Amino acid sequence: xxxxxxxxxxxxxxxxxxxxxxxxxxxxxxxxxxxxxxxxxxxxxxxxxxxxxxxxxxxxxxxxxxxxxxxxxxxxxxxxxxxxxxxxxxxxxxxxxxxxxxxxxxxxxxxxxxxxxxxxxxxxxxxxxxxxxxxxxxxxxxxxxxxxxxxxxxxxxxxxxxxxxxxxxxxxxxxxxxxxxxxxxxxxxxxxxxxxxxxxxxxxxxxxxxxxxxxxxxxxxxxxxxxxxxxxxxxxxxxxxxxxxxxxxxxxxxxxxxxxxxxxxxxxxxxxxxxxxxxxxxxxxxxxxxxxxxxxxxxxxxxxxxxxxxxxxxxxxxxxxxxxxxxxxxxxxxxxxxx
Amino acid sequence: xxxxxxxxxxxxxxxxxxxxxxxxxxxxxxxxxxxxxxxxxxxxxxxxxxxxxxxxxxxxxxxxxxxxxxxxxxxxxxxxxxxxxxxxxxxxxxxxxxxxxxxxxxxxxxxxxxxxxxxxxxxxxxxxxxxxxxxxxxxxxxxxxxxxxxxxxxxxxxxxxxxxxxxxxxxxxxxxxxxxxxxxxxxxxxxxxxxxxxxxxxxxxxxxxxxxxxxxxxxx
Numbered sequence: 001x002x003x004x005x006x007x008x009x010x011x012x013x014x015x016x017x018x019x020x021x022x023x024x025x026x027x028x029x030x031x032x033x034x035x036x037x038x039x040x041x042x043x044x045x046x047x048x049x050x051x052x053x054x055x056x057x058x059x060x061x062x063x064x065x066x067x068x069x070x071x072x073x074x075x076x077x078x079x080x081x082x083x084x085x086x087x088x089x090x091x092x093x094x095x096x097x098x099x100x101x102x103x104x105x106x107x108x109x110x111x112x113x114x115x116x117x118x119x120x121x122x123x124x125x126x127x128x129x130x131x132x133x134x135x136x137x138x139x140x141x142x143x144x145x146x147x148x149x150x151x152x153x154x155x156x157x158x159x160x161x162x163x164x165x166x167x168x169x170x171x172x173x174x175x176x177x178x179x180x181x182x183x184x185x186x187x188x189x190x191x192x193x194x195x196x197x198x199x200x201x202x203x204x205x206x207x208x209x210x211x212x213x214x215x216x217x218x219x220x221x222x223x224x225x226x227x228x229x230x231x232x233x234x235x236x237x238x239x240x241x242x243x244x245x246x247x248x249x250x251x252x253x254x255x256x257x258x259x260x261x262x263x264x265x266x267x268x269x270x271x272x273x274x275x276x277x278x279x280x281x282x283x284x285x286x287x288x289x290x291x292x293x294x295x296x297x298x299x300x301x302x303x304x305x306x307x308x309x310x311x312x313x314x315x316x317x318x319x320x321x322x323x324x325x326x327x328x329x330x331x332x333x334x335x336x337x338x339x
Numbered sequence: 340x341x342x343x344x345x346x347x348x349x350x351x352x353x354x355x356x357x358x359x360x361x362x363x364x365x366x367x368x369x370x371x372x373x374x375x376x377x378x379x380x381x382x383x384x385x386x387x388x389x390x391x392x393x394x395x396x397x398x399x400x401x402x403x404x405x406x407x408x409x410x411x412x413x414x415x416x417x418x419x420x421x422x423x424x425x426x427x428x429x430x431x432x433x434x435x436x437x438x439x440x441x442x443x444x445x446x447x448x449x450x451x452x453x454x455x456x457x458x459x460x461x462x463x464x465x466x467x468x469x470x471x472x473x474x475x476x477x478x479x480x481x482x483x484x485x486x487x488x489x490x491x492x493x494x495x496x497x498x499x500x501x502x503x504x505x506x507x508x509x510x511x512x513x514x515x516x517x518x519x520x521x522x523x524x525x526x527x528x529x530x531x532x533x534x535x536x537x538x539x540x541x542x543x544x545x546x547x548x549x550x551x552x553x554x555x556x557x558x559x
Contacts, residue, residue, distance in 0.1 A: 002540075057465055086467035097462035100557045101480050111466040113476070142556040155462075163468070 002302055004071065005032035006198050007056055007164055014051055019193060025051040026062070027222040035165070038192055038199045040213035042245055045204060048222045053168050053202045057089045058082060058178070071164065087115055090159030090197075093293050094171035096151040098143040104130060104154045105139035111161045129157040149180035156187065166198045167191075173208060185212050210234070210298045218242045231298050235266050235330050249306070260309045261317060262291065263335040265324070267304035273334035277308070286316040307334060345528070348515060353535065355429040356511035359501040363433050364494045367440035371493075374400065374441065374472050375448025382453075386460060398440040407440050408500050412507055429510035432501060440497050447493055451485035452478050484555035491547020495540045502536055509545050512536055 012029040014081045015022050025048045043049040054060035055067060058074060074085055098107050108126035109119075117125070130139055133153040143151055152172060159167050168189070173181040187213045192199050201213060209230060217227040220241035223260050226233055237243045247264070267276065281287055289309035296303045310317050314321045324331050378397055381389040406414070412435045416426050419434040455478050463477045479486070502513025512532045520529020551559075 059461060059465055083467040083469060086465060089465070090463040091462065093458055093462060095456075095458050097456065097458040099459060099463075099477065099481060100456075101483060101555075110476070114463075114466055114468050114472055144557045158466075168465075192551070 003034055005068070005072055007031075007033040007200070008066075008068040009052075009055065010066045010068065012052075012055060012067070013063045014055060014060065015063045015120075024222050026055070029065070029224055031217055031224065031227070032164075033198060033200060035198055036192070036196050037214045038189070038201065038212050040201045040203065040209040040216040041219055042203055042206065042209050042216060043219035044245075047219045049202045049204075049219050050170060052219065053170050053200065056168055056200065057086055057091060066088075071153075085162045087111070087162040088165045088272055090162070090164035090167040092152065092155045092159050092167065092169050092172045094174045096143070096148075096155045096175075098151055098154055098158075100143050102142070103139065104135060104141050104143070104146070107143070108157045108161055111158060115162055125161065126157070130154070130182075131162055132160070132191075135158045143291055147180075148176050149184060151188065152176065152180075152184050156191070160191070160195075160197070164197065166200060169201045169203075170198065171202055171204070174203065174205070181208070182211075188212060210296050218245050220245075230305070231301065232304065234296070234298055235268075236332070247307075258289075258309060258312075260289070260312050263308050263310055263320075264332045264334045265304075265306045265308065266330045267306075268301065274327075276327060276329060277306070280320060284316055284319040286311045286313065286320075288320070345552075349512075349535075351530070352510070352512045352515045356498065356501055356513070356536075356539070359429045359432050359436060359504075360494060360498045360510055363436035363440055363497050363501070364490070366433070366437045367444045367493065367497065368490070370437070370441040371444025372448050374445040375452065376478070378445060378449045379452040379478065380470060380474065381527050384457075386464065386473055393468070400445050403438065403442040404446070408435070408503055409506065411435055412504060412509075427508040427510075429501075432504040432509035432511070435504070436497055436500055439500060440493060443496065444489075444493050447489040448486065451482045451489050454485055455481045484551040484557075487547055487551040487554065491544050491551075494543045494547070498536065498539055498543065503520075 008031050009031045013024075014026040015024050017023055029052060031041075041049050041052060051060055055062045056068065062075065065075075067075050069085060069089070072085070074082060077085065089109070099110060100109065105123065105126050108129050109122045110122045110123060113119075127136070127139060130136055133156050134165075135150060135153050135157070138146065138150060138154075146154065155172075156167075167188075172188075173184050176184060185208060186201055188201075192212075193195055194211035199212075201208060203209065213230050215228060216230045216233055218225045218233070218239070218241055219335055225239045225241040226237065233242060234246055237246050277288070277290070288311070290306060291309055292305075292307040296305060310320060321331070362382070374396060378393060378400070379385055380387050381393040381396070382391065383393075403411075415435050415438055418438075419426050419431050422434050423431040426433050459481060460473055460477055463473050468476065501511055502516070503509075505511065505513035505515070505517040508514065512535055516529045516532035519525040520532065
């Protein structure tokens with residue numbers, strides 16, 4: 001990508017506390033997020049991802065490094081200028097964070113009120129936004145009367161009110177059931193395509209990343225371990241942290257005993273139409289033990305993912321690997337003791 | 340046992356008590372609400388942490404809160420005379436009442452405001468709200484039900500304080516109770532005053548609870 005990033009984090013560091021009690025939350029983070037993309041940041045709890053997203057709009061001040069939004073280093077701005085910039089960065093949260101004493105409509109009006117938009121204009125814009133998120137009939141409802149998914153829709157409408165260039169999502173679907181999660185993700189994707197708004201998603205769920213992200217960064221122990229297009233990271237995870245995130249199948253592998261090599265296979269859409277494993281077994285004349293199998297949908301393409309245990313015979317293993325190479329199936333050796 | 344003069348005396352006493360209570364409560368809130376907000380905002384978990392201001396304001400509040408009202412009543416008499424021109428009567432009593440109640444109100448306001456979800460405040464900051472906007476448009480409206488219950492508690496406390504001012508001729512129901520009940524040993528009159536005060540407390544508290552429930556949109 002040759003365009004200029006909309007958000008650029010450079011050598012970002014965040015340390016909480018000082019001296020002996022200091023805790024490093026983020027360590028030398030470098031990320032560039034480009035206009036129009038859906039960028040995912042995935043990590044386990046405590047990895048630093050919430051702190052990371054809060055550094056993007058300076059809800060959290062980094063200890064060192066710079067945060068460049070749309071060409072401006074916002075860490076050096078005055079309070080007033082920063083508040084202006086924040087209007088171009090919408091944010092939604094795991095717990096929705098709606099004003100409980102305001103109706104859905106007034107919640108969406110809130111950022112417009114702060115931006116000094118005349119009340120009448122604000123109300124009509126808020127109405128339009130509620131319709132956009134599919135809640136045209138709920139404008140008079142208070143948050144307490146709405147379901148989780150509806151609350152998040154109001155929050156999305158609110159985040160969109162000031163026409164932001166970026167929407168930051170902090171575990172936005174983590175408090176929702178699977179069906180509602182799907183519908184919220186679909187809405188975000190639709191808004192991304194229709195309005196061209198850049199979306200940054202923080203999550204601990206690989207499914208969220210697979211479903212709507214273009215690129216992903218994997219954060220583990222305050223570091224960015226791996227970053228790249230989702231399908232690439234998925235097919236060829238390089239680091240242990242990435243593997244753990246993508247294939248939470250460690251428990252399965254741990255229970256397998258024996259000495260045969262474990263092989264992780266990734267089939268892309270084309271291979272899914274052919275009986276690869278069956279042919280492999282027939283051709284090489286040796287059975288394999290299927291330890292784990294799953295399919296994933298990434299960027300609207302289906303990927304199969306399987307872990308097989310190979311025979312102990314070296315010659316057979318060579319034959320199998322040759323066969324897989326010929327069929328152009330991506331594989332990787334898995335260790336028994338996945339940490 | 341009650342002459343007609345007694346009834347009119349009680350009527351005046353009731354009005355004086357209501358006057359002292361309402362005026363003092365309003366003025367205590369004019370001071371206590373902003374002070375309470377300063378305490379919340381400058382708290383180390385607040386949106387503008389400032390340990391110095393927080394400690395200074397907090398100490399003044401604690402200092403005033405720790406002086407028993409009956410002593411404060413006497414101690415601030417020079418201030419009362421300076422502001423009200425006299426130290427007896429219900430208008431004069433408003434001065435010590437406000438001095439005693441404002442710090443109490445500040446702490447009540449502080450505790451109500453701290454109930455507001457941190458996430459909602461964070462969300463409004465992310466939308467570019469200033470500190471003042473967060474206070475006026477988020478903290479106060481979101482804490483409204485709790486603030487109203489707090490106001491009812493503050494009103495009834497001030498009502499109780501106002502009765503105490505009878506000791507120094509402060510007017511109102513407490514004054515009657517002390518003059519007739521204590522100095523003249525007319526226990527029946529004192530009992531009537533106590534009953535009226537009890538009823539007033541019940542009424543104020545109940546009104547507060549009803550309004551708080553009515554305006555709270557969280558329960559539907």
